[in-house]
Amino acid sequence: MKKQLIDGQDELLILVNEQDIQIGVQDKLSVHIEGLLHRAFSIFIFNSQSELLLQQRSNGKYHSPGLWTNTCCSHPRPGESTLDACNRRLYEEMGMSAELKFSFSFLYQFKFLNGLTEHEYDHVFIGQTDQGPEINLNEVQAWKYISIPDLEIEIALNPELYTPWLKICMAQLKENLPFK
Structure with a gap:
């Protein structure tokens, strides 16, 4: 894997154990080459009709390019709270803000x-917000709302069009929705 293919390759990620206790920091590229467990977040924004805002990842992303996924996801920086990182990246990727509430955590490897x-x-x-996104084309190539x-149904028919983490957490997401 060529180093220049990874956006923010020199960015430091927070390494954690399986209890989410920080055990170190390491650069993004080596973390993903070595498959080290690190802290991340996924944001799910819904509109007032309970539709989820999905993004289609930019074709320039170092993994999962062009796949549909949740509204936004990334990693907190060392010394940055996860909520602050969520607000930062939601604005950087989608050009929007919303009141965010923690829902659940999950561990995965792919x-x-x-x-x-x-x-x-x-x-x-x-x-939840009805504010429309103003996407960063370096991160996102398209967006849509979907129930x-x-x-x-879409994931069952075309699983190859969606990111692994979205498919992994769908059942838990449904159990934790603030609306039914």
């Missing part, structure tokens, strides 16, 4: 065809 591995302790935050039942 090895990509390019040799990189995501091994994340992922904190899920949920928000959870329609998303489940």
Whole structure:
């Protein structure tokens, strides 16, 4: 894997154990090459019709390019709270803000065809707003709103179009929605 292919490659990620206790920091590229467990977050923004805002990842992303996923996801920086990181990245990627509430966490590991591995302790935050996104084209190439039942059908019919972490956390997301 060529080093220049990873956005923010020199960014430091927070290494954690399986209880989400920080055990160190390391650069993003080596974390993903070595498959080290690190802290991450996923944001799910819903509108007032209970539709989820999905983003299609930019084709320039170092893994999962062009795949549909949750509204926003990334990593907190060392010394940055996860909620502050969520607010920062939601604005950087989607050009929007919303009141975010922590919902649940999950652990997952997935090895990509390019040799990189995501091994994340992922904190899920949920928000609601009718503010439309103003996407950062370096991060996102398209967006859409979709109901959870329609998303489940889409994932069942075309799983290859969606990111692994979205598919992994769908059941837990449904159990933790602030609306039913």
